[in-house]
Amino acid sequence: MTSGRNTIGTVVIGVIGNDIHVVANRILEMSLQSAGFEVLNLGTNVKPDEFADAALEVGAEAVLIGSLNGEAPHWCHGLKARFAARGLDHVKLYLGGNVVTGELPRDEVEAMFTRVGIDRVFYGTTDFDALTKTLRKDMDGTAAR
Numbered sequence: 001m002t003s004g005r006n007t008i009g010t011v012v013i014g015v016i017g018n019d020i021h022v023v024a025n026r027i028l029e030m031s032l033q034s035a036g037f038e039v040l041n042l043g044t045n046v047k048p049d050e051f052a053d054a055a056l057e058v059g060a061e062a063v064l065i066g067s068l069n070g071e072a073p074h075w076c077h078g079l080k081a082r083f084a085a086r087g088l089d090h091v092k093l094y095l096g097g098n099v100v101t102g103e104l105p106r107d108e109v110e111a112m113f114t115r116v117g118i119d120r121v122f123y124g125t126t127d128f129d130a131l132t133k134t135l136r137k138d139m140d141g142t143a144a145r
């Protein structure tokens, strides 16, 4: 984690489940740090409770979850409740990557995950600059739903 001074907010990132794809996770960490966020990177193979525990520990305003191996529907089920159980309903949950197996229409994928409490779904190739802009707006309360 970087030094806590002069940052615009704290976020937790990681790759959920039994997922070892690490490349985007490292790039995302660097993008967020250079955009001015304080980042706790949990790395790969992160279980749902570990995300929630880490968010509680560092007072994160958002948790950015990667999933590349197609298992996101399984791992995201019940995720929001784990945050709620720790009094973290306000924490924004972002999900990105190859979040389903194979390819599905984007709106179908977004609906699948918003139904289980994910606030922002980024399906497939993602512009991390655009992502950090959305994150910034979510943190200062000016984002559109």
Ligand code: B12
Pocket (backbone or CB within 6 Å): 018, 019, 020, 021, 022, 023, 024, 025, 027, 028, 064, 065, 066, 067, 068, 069, 070, 071, 094, 095, 096, 097, 098, 099, 100, 101, 102, 103, 122, 124, 125, 126, 127, 131
């Ligand atoms: C390298 C690689 C591996 C390496 C991983 C090495 C490592 N430690 O990282 C190895 C060989 C180990 C591997 C293993 C497996 N892999 Co693999 N792998 C890839 C590959 C070729 C490249 C991934 C990569 O690094 N891309 C570069 C990064 C920068 O791009 P990216 O990961 O796509 O990330 C972008 C977006 O997804 C998004 N994004 C990613 N993370 C996040 C997070 C957030 C918060 C946000 C907002 C956005 C976001 O933004 C990024 C920039 O656009 C892809 C195919 C491909 N060409 O994409 C398959 C791929 C991801 N693998 C796949 C699979 C199935 C597997 C295995 C299950 C194969 C197997 N049967 O064993 C295992 C998984 C084992 C496990 N436990 O997870 C599938 C997933 C299929 C799906 N989801 O439908 C893919 C898509 C290949 C395919 N076409 O079938 N893999």
